[in-house]
Amino acid sequence: MPLLRSYTPHYFSIDDIMATQERLPCKFEVDVLRLGEYCRNQAKIIMSNTTALKVAKKSFLDPSSDDEDIKTGTTLELPYWLARALCNRNRSIVSVNIPRIYKEAYREILKAEASVVDLHRLCVYFYEFGSYLSGFNHRDSTEIGNLLVQCFKDRFRLIMDWAQNSSGDTSGSGRGAGSDPTARLDNLERGLLITGRSSWEALEAWLSQGGGRPIGPANMVVNHQKRQLANASVS
Amino acid sequence: MMDPAEVEFIAEKQMVEIVPNFNFDRVYLISGEIGPFRAGLPVKVPIWMAINLRQRQKCRILVPDWMDVEKLEQAKEDESASRYFTKMPSEHYMAEAQLILSACGEDVPRADEIRTALKDLWDMRMSKLRSSVDTFIKTGGTHARLDHLTLMEMNSVRPLLPHALDQLHRLSTVRFVFSPLVNSSSCFDMHISILYYCFWC
Numbered sequence: 138m139p140l141l142r143s144y145t146p147h148y149f150s151i152d153d154i155m156a157t158q159e160r161l162p163c164k165f166e167v168d169v170l171r172l173g174e175y176c177r178n179q180a181k182i183i184m185s186n187t188t189a190l191k192v193a194k195k196s197f198l199d200p201s202s203d204d205e206d207i208k209t210g211t212t213l214e215l216p217y218w219l220a221r222a223l224c225n226r227n228r229s230i231v232s233v234n235i236p237r238i239y240k241e242a243y244r245e246i247l248k249a250e251a252s253v254v255d256l257h258r259l260c261v262y263f264y265e266f267g268s269y270l271s272g273f274n275h276r277d278s279t280e281i282g283n284l285l286v287q288c289f290k291d292r293f294r295l296i297m298d299w300a301q302n303s304s305g306d307t308s309g310s311g312r313g314a315g316s317d318p319t320a321r322l323d324n325l326e327r328g329l330l331i332t333g334r335s336s337w338e339a340l341e342a343w344l345s346q347g348g349g350r351p352i353g354p355a356n357m358v359v360n361h362q363k364r365q366l367a368n369a370s371v372s
Numbered sequence: 373m374m375d376p377a378e379v380e381f382i383a384e385k386q387m388v389e390i391v392p393n394f395n396f397d398r399v400y401l402i403s404g405e406i407g408p409f410r411a412g413l414p415v416k417v418p419i420w421m422a423i424n425l426r427q428r429q430k431c432r433i434l435v436p437d438w439m440d441v442e443k444l445e446q447a448k449e450d451e452s453a454s455r456y457f458t459k460m461p462s463e464h465y466m467a468e469a470q471l472i473l474s475a476c477g478e479d480v481p482r483a484d485e486i487r488t489a490l491k492d493l494w495d496m497r498m499s500k501l502r503s504s505v506d507t508f509i510k511t512g513g514t515h516a517r518l519d520h521l522t523l524m525e526m527n528s529v530r531p532l533l534p535h536a537l538d539q540l541h542r543l544s545t546v547r548f549v550f551s552p553l554v555n556s557s558s559c560f561d562m563h564i565s566i567l568y569y570c571f572w573c
Contacts, residue, residue, distance in 0.1 A: 143535035145542065264539070268546040285543045293509045293536055297502065300532055325539060333532035336373060340528055343376035344470075344494075 144328050146265070152324060156265035160214040163224070163231040169207040217269055224273070233273050238263075239281050247284060251291035256323040263323040264289065289326075296326050300333030373530040379523050383464035384420040384471065389434040391415075392425065419468065423475040433476050438462060439469060441482050444489035451496050457520040466494055466524050497525060505529055509536065 146153035207213075215223070215231065223230040237243065238259045247254060256263045264285055271282040299319055319330060385403070396409040406417050414434060417425075425431040437443070438461030450458045462468055469490050477483045501521070508516050518526065 143531075143538040145538075264543060268543055271546070282544070282546070286540065289536075289540055289543060290509050290512065294506045296536075297506065297532060301502070329532060329535055329539070332535060336531050337528070340376050340524075343380070344466075 144325065152262065152265065156262035157218045157221075157269065158216050159236075159260065159262060159266045160216050161220055161236045161270070162212055162234040163215045163220050164234065165207055165209055165211045165213070165231050166229055168209050169230070172207050217266065221269075226274075233275060235270060235275060235277050235281070236260075239267060239270060239277070239284070244280065244284050247288050251288045252295045255321040256292075256326070257321055261324050264325045292322075292326065296322070296330050296333065300330050301337050374527050376524065376527070379464070379527055380467045380471065382523065383467035384423075385418050386462065386464055386468055387416045388419050388422050388436060388468075388472065389414045389416055390422045390425065390431040391434060392431040394430055419471055423471060426475050432479065433472060435472060435480050436462065436468070438465070439472065439480070439486055441485045441489060444486065444493065448489060448493050448496065451493060451500075457497060457500065457518075459520045460522055463522055464524065465522060466490065498528065501525060501529065505533055509540070 144150075144152070146156075212234075220231060220233055222228075224233050243259070260266055267281055267285045271278045271285070319327070322330060391412060391414050392409045393411050394409060395411055396407060398405050398407040403418075406421065407415060409415055422431065422433050426433055438447075443461070447458070447461065469486070473480060473483055473487060480486065504516070507513075
């Protein structure tokens with residue numbers, strides 16, 4: 138079994154990219170000229186030389202307005218990476234509002250009984266997005282940070298139980314009709330569940346099979362042999 | 373983390389007594405010398421050698437003292453009476469029993485009862501481990517004592533618990549990375565990392 142590393146976000150990690158893609162409501166603090174619906178086509182033409190910027194322009198667009206500019210006070214849902222760039226200490230073009238699921242009402246639900254909440258439905262990257270949000274200089278930031286830790290602690294038992302009872306998926310705790318209860322886990326928790334489950338299965342197999350099993354060749358050796366065979370047959 | 377087979381490999385280095393039915397000189401190995409073998413006289417060898425000799429009908433394995441129904445029942449009682457983990461007769465009791473019983477189960481009297489007793493003991497300890505891991509995470513404990521926990525049992529929580537502690541550590545530090553207001557959170561985190569280290573190594 139290979140050495141398993143736990144998940145840490147890095148530049149190329151898809152999960153991290155997806156998590157920063159989550160949208161959050163932002164209010165414009167200044168007029169943003171010529172980025173409304175009206176001049177979408179022009180913006181496209183101007184920006185067509187860089188694809189990345191084109192995408193950015195598109196998300197700037199407010200499809201509901203007929204105006205050429207985005208007026209002060211307009212509220213739009215921007216992805217996190219854009220909001221982060223537009224709202225910091227040097228530049229505050231927008232002011233960030235916390236998404237619904239991290240607000241007081243939902244926080245109370247999670248505090249009351251975190252283990253029954255369907256996190257996957259709330260947000261697939263609940264913990265990742267939440268920890269990014271707590272980086273904003275918002276009055277709820279600390280609260281969100283604490284919430285994530287508490288929520289993770291409360292739900293850990295659930296993950297551990299599911300990881301160690303892999304066969305009993307549909308029993309008891311599934312609330313939806315016949316649905317897999319593990320569908321209620323956020324992406325981070327699901328990763329933990331999968332690694333936990335695979336190691337538990339290995340242990341169970343060992344316990345039931347007994348000691349002194351014949352030892353097979355390592356994966357690497359098998360693959361190497363296959364490759365050699367393939368090379369030989371090609372040449 | 374380790375594969376159970378790797379833990380088993382480590383357990384195979386434990387010594388066990390055998391009665392050989394052949395004569396042979398001392399064997400010199402990197403891990404030490406073994407023998408000399410005299411037919412009919414008990415000698416201590418590592419489990420891997422004992423099993424190999426047994427498979428070739430060259431010896432009879434003398435089952436370790438603790439692999440006995442009465443002693444295991446006693447251990448079971450102690451285990452259920454204590455809140456903590458009790459000391460097991462062997463560092464690798466589960467792996468050793470699996471190896472010896474599968475190699476020469478027919479030689480051991482009441483092998484099935486031994487197997488059941490061991491399984492009970494194992495289950496009891498696993499449920500204890502599971503609930504203590506749970507309380508450890510829930511209460512945000514900073515350290516845990518793992519006295520008398522065997523390698524195989526420790527390995528059973530291995531990728532899950534360290535990874536969970538990793539994520540917990542990340543979630544509790546991440547906001548200080550972004551915001552300039554760093555304060556004294558790192559004491560707790562440091563303890564978590566130390567514990568994590570214990571499980572990892």
